[in-house]
Every structure is written in C-alpha cells, then in structure tokens.
Amino acid sequence: EDQVTQSPEALRLQEGESSSLNCSYTVSGLRGLFWYRQDPGKGPEFLFTLYSAGEEKEKERLKATLTKKESFLHITAPKPEDSATYLCAVQAHRTNAGKSTFGDGTTLTVKP
Amino acid sequence: NAGVTQTPKFRILKIGQSMTLQCTQDMNHNYMYWYRQDPGMGLKLIYYSVGAGITDKGEVPNGYNVSRSTTEDFPLRLELAAPSQTSVYFCASINGGVGEKLFFGSGTQLSVL
Numbered sequence: 001e002d003q004v005t006q007s008p009e010a011l012r013l014q015e016g017e018s019s020s021l022n023c024s025y026t027v028s029g030l031r032g033l034f035w036y037r038q039d040p041g042k043g044p045e046f047l048f049t050l051y052s053a054g055e056e057k058e059k060e061r062l063k064a065t066l067t068k069k070e071s072f073l074h075i076t077a078p079k080p081e082d083s084a085t086y087l088c089a090v091q092a093h094r095t096n097a098g099k100s101t102f103g104d105g106t107t108l109t110v111k112p
Numbered sequence: 113n114a115g116v117t118q119t120p121k122f123r124i125l126k127i128g129q130s131m132t133l134q135c136t137q138d139m140n141h142n143y144m145y146w147y148r149q150d151p152g153m154g155l156k157l158i159y160y161s162v163g164a165g166i167t168d169k170g171e172v173p174n175g176y177n178v179s180r181s182t183t184e185d186f187p188l189r190l191e192l193a194a195p196s197q198t199s200v201y202f203c204a205s206i207n208g209g210v211g212e213k214l215f216f217g218s219g220t221q222l223s224v225l
Contacts, residue, residue: 004154009152034213042218043218044155044214049213089155100157102154103154104152104153105152
C-alpha cells in the first residue's frame with residue numbers, strides 16, 4: 001500500500017525566514033511525485049511534478065527536490081502570500097493515471 | 113475555459129437524506145475523480161472514472177455512488193446521509209497521460225446533522 005507522510009503538520013515562519021517541508025513516501029514503482037498548494041476554501045493547485053531521484057524544479061521562491069525515499073519543498077525568503085497548505089501526492093506505475101495517494105499536508109503561515 | 117465546476121458550494125443535510133453533488137469539466141478530459149477531505153487531513157479517493165460508462169471504486173467508496181454518462185459530467189450520489197460523510201468533496205480530472213497533474217474543482221462543503 002502506498003503511503004505519504006508529511007512533516008511538520010504546521011510551520012510558522014517570519015517573512016524572509018527560509019525553511020523546508022518534508023514528504024516521505026513508500027510506493028511500489030514511483031510514476032510521479034506531486035506538490036500542490038491549497039488555499040482555504042479552495043481546491044488544490046498544482047505546483048510541481050518530480051519523476052526520478054535527483055530531479056529538482058523551481059518556481060519563484062519554491063524549490064522541490066526528490067530522493068528515493070522523500071521529497072523536500074524548500075521555501076526561500078517566504079512572503080505572507082506564501083501562506084497555504086502544501087500537499088504532497090504520489091502516483092505508482094501500477095495504478096491508473098491520476099489515482100494519487102495524498103499526505104495530510106503542511107500548513108504554512110508566514111508572518112510579516 | 114471554466115475548468116472543473118462543482119455545485120453546490122455548501123449544503124446541509126439531515127441524517128438519512130440523499131443528494132447529488134454535481135461535477136462537470138470542459139477540458140475534454142477522459143479521467144475524473146471524486147476525493148473527500150476531512151479537516152486537517154489529506155484527500156481520500158472515493159470513486160474514479162476512466163471514460164464515459166466506466167467507473168470504479170477508490171479507497172473510501174461506502175455510502176456513495178457515481179455514474180459517467182458523458183465525458184463532461186461525473187455526479188456523486190450520497191444515499192442515506194450519515195454524520196461520517198460530513199466533509200469537503202473535490203472533483204478532479206486529467207487527460208490520462210503519464211504523470212499528469214490533477215485539475216481540481218473548488219469543492220463542496222457538506223454537513224450532515
């Protein structure tokens with residue numbers, strides 16, 4: 001059974017204070033690891049897909065990295081508008097496309 | 113494009129009532145999904161469909177039913193609502209390619225009292 005564990009559950013940062021969110025996973029044949037951002041009262045929005053260990057992707061202040069057991073979402077010099085819940089999900093090779101297994105998320109609060 | 117549209121946004125049901133959550137997408141995606149999200153938790157897959165006329169159970173299907181008569185629409189039916197079905201429901205879709213991202217609707221917040 002595929003499993004995704006995210007830590008910490010909640011993270012409070014001061015504006016400009018860099019940090020990282022962790023996503024540990026177990027899956028039989030990784031097809032893709034996804035990061036989504038979810039704002040209160042809204043559906044998740046796609047951020048990144050990572051396919052193989054060693055891969056990295058960046059978007060503005062966010063950088064996602066992948067190893068064989070975990071992924072990190074690095075946030076550099078965060079701003080209050082980065083406050084949201086960040087969800088990690090995996091898809092296995094054996095599943096139909098889109099049958100993603102999600103973690104419980106990390107709720108990030110950035111104070112000005 | 114509107115993307116994935118869900119209605120209603122909010123609903124309160126009494127125990128034992130039934131209702132249908134509507135989901136439609138205008139991206140001509142083949143694959144559609146229903147997830148539920150409980151407070152502070154991740155998303156759990158209820159049902160999914162890989163095309164019109166084809167549906168299958170996900171991780172938590174009990175108490176729900178779906179149908180897929182067209183590519184665009186994927187309604188979720190709750191029969192005999194129970195308090196355990198209080199949750200936020202998200203519909204999502206993809207075209208079905210390798211490692212594709214999910215497109216989500218804005219959700220339906222359902223309370224069963």
